[in-house]
Amino acid sequence: MLVDLPTPAAPVSFAEDRARTAGRVLLSARTPESAAMPADLVRPWLAEQARRGEYRVTPVPFSLLRGWHFEEDGNLRHESGRFFSVEGLHVTADGLPPGGRRQPIIVQPEVGLLGIVAREIDGVLHFLMQAKMEPGNINSFQLSPTVQATRSNFTGVHRGRRIPFLDLFLERGRSRVLVDVLQSEQADWFLAKRNRNMIVEIDEDVETGEEFRWLTLGQLLRLLRLDNVVNMDSRSVLACLPTAGAGPRAADGPDDTGVLRSFHDPAAPSVHGMSEILSWLTGVRAVRELDQRRVPLREIEEDGWLFSGTEIGHRSGRRFRVIGADVAASNREVGSWTQPMIQPQVPGLMALLVKRIRGTLHALVQARVDVGHLNVAELAPTVHCRPADHTGPGREPFPPFLADVLTAPAERFRYDGVQSEEGGRFYHAENRYAVVEAPDDFPEELPPDYAWLTFAQLTELLAHGNYLNVELRTLVVCAHTLY
């Protein structure tokens, strides 16, 4: 293993190793402008890319999907047996009826790669971002990681073009690893799906095409203030950057809300120590029941799912639909293709309540059980729901803290934006993401599955997989905009 990797000159502990990177991450976050790519030019460049990359995405009946078909058991698969399939999932869990519940689910056992190449320019870390079209995006082109590839992509099942920069991630020796961890994706739509989130650093410049640009973290944070510009994969990978122990730079300037301390000081006063936090999550995972079984897709009819030639949807009109899409694009590894997609019926609301406690900003997270989770529960935003599911006929009760977010005055929204979920599998899936300051009189007593964590605690957990769900990872990177 790793024989081709340079061995560090002097041994350092894991924490020291991560703290060194954290210091450089903080400097990059505080660099809102760069000669490599002036911030003002990012949006015109993205618009230009969109003009050059022609494409169209058309919902089509399942019968027009090429290479995809419903098998005997009703599952929707590709003839190659690869990519992904749409199957039935039968889940038994606390809170569901005794017999459990069935729904469609995307099964994709292959782990994909979401990789960003990093490089110091003028002493500041820059990240090589790509303007990339994804069929599900509402605005088509967004900033994606340098490389965004399924295993099928790089083993050639796609028969597509060579993926630029892939070798920097797969063949070590020319790069150093800053981030490398498997993280989960939407657990309502995917069964135990994970992607490899990577950032590798190189020392020398590389030749890049017109669709790539080097940006500082500070520039990316400004773009995160805009709707639907930084794609989900980029947000997921950037969230995994270490922040704890960034060093004296973190003490620069005033920190009235305790956000700098929260991200960068691993010994900041906190409500809980890390041992307590891990023990709490272990307890939730041990006590809550989650039994998942893949079943023939047709079985879900018994739970109210309706099949037509153009969609599989729930008779309640809630939840989501499986549809077919025909995609033609010039700027993509393959010129045109068809595929099934998931389309949510309504947008979600992902909100993180934050509060200054003992001088450190804390985030209120929940240990959430979701049907597709690999390991029962993951930490999720304070509010993780589709608000429309809680209104109208047949509505479900309000989840905890939803009312607090919906009624919070505008000035308490420290971050508020609409961001897209993964455009390769989800069609027009948008969520509102918000970081909301809790009022001073916010109750100290919490429901049992909720806890206050600092951002350094969250980013330290991100060194490992399946602790933070993808929606919370987006909010972690959005919270970087608070300092």
Added chain:
Amino acid sequence: MLVDLPTPAAPVSFAEDRARTAGRVLLSARTPESAAMPADLVRPWLAEQARRGEYRVTPVPFSLLRGWHFEEDGNLRHESGRFFSVEGLHVTADGLPPGGRRQPIIVQPEVGLLGIVAREIDGVLHFLMQAKMEPGNINSFQLSPTVQATRSNFTGVHRGRRIPFLDLFLERGRSRVLVDVLQSEQADWFLAKRNRNMIVEIDEDVETGEEFRWLTLGQLLRLLRLDNVVNMDSRSVLACLPTAGAGPRAADGPDDTGVLRSFHDPAAPSVHGMSEILSWLTGVRAVRELDQRRVPLREIEEDGWLFSGTEIGHRSGRRFRVIGADVAASNREVGSWTQPMIQPQVPGLMALLVKRIRGTLHALVQARVDVGHLNVAELAPTVHCRPADHTGPGREPFPPFLADVLTAPAERFRYDGVQSEEGGRFYHAENRYAVVEAPDDFPEELPPDYAWLTFAQLTELLAHGNYLNVELRTLVVCAHTLY
């Protein structure tokens, strides 16, 4: 959450918190004798318990299992729908034939609790161990954790007696958590099974029955030198004790082999840093394929499994058998019961090659893909196999390093013992566990899925679940006997 938990007076980092425990663990490991229970009396006490606890275990036809039956799909289940079931598992993975392979598997989505109560006696951590009968044990009574319970146990499905000390683990406030993590069990026989491994510390003495004794870690390590005394659950939990940063005590005395430094110095010279190690394992998990699908048990016939009234076994005579067992015991929550069990055909060999590198003892581990893994790959011993599978007609090729272990001279075996696997599910399942010194001329070049780690790196990984498999956890605790 945790509102009843005492908040630490001063914030400490996770590493500091664990280092404090590590120092106390080291002191306990170096205390081979205790007034609480003289070491010489442990075996006579265990023998006395065995005399008092009458029981018999008889293999019986499946038709005599009470409450268990083969369902329409052939799966073997309990009428309550709880405990566990024996189902079919269809696995597609690299190295298997293109259509994958099917086998029986135990499905037990419930997480059990393996809990040890700890207490300082005369300033030294003692662990409250229980003499416990398990039906599969070859010698019936072994040292088990204070509490060993399935969720069914404590929610009353067993309709058994109240479990002593359970409340110390479930209702916090009277105890402090030293260890709390979900860890995997045998991935060849269980589908994604995990148990909650816990150690909680109390300040005041508690009343214990005759079947309980307080022992130091040093005493337990001496008992580990004996065959089949410390049960698998105890070994699993004790392995999770933190060791890194134990402090100046670790420097006491000579450390010719670098084993003390390996366990206790988190900045000891090592072949790889932790970031590299995590990145390597992430890579294996991302690149290797593992698609698991539960199928009706009857389907496994097509892969050579034969069903009779008394067993389900493979026609090759290799692998393992599913059998029925009738158990009658006085010393158990329930007086008598029947259940299915797994019986391996031959014992396994679990060997860890160790070598002093840069003054620190390193252990050679593999990133192993197994059919039942939750997360594709876990770290496993250097050699993890059944040697008999690699001899005789239809044998498989030798795995890497098996020949090195089988031909190593006796003086290179630093630890060598026979230990039982979990006696609640496995019938007479024994493995040989060995820690073997690699010769000086051991090749530096390793196969891609193998790496040298220090023991502190291994115990730091054990703060999180599913990094080390259960066989490697046994070897980690056995390696404590080396200093």
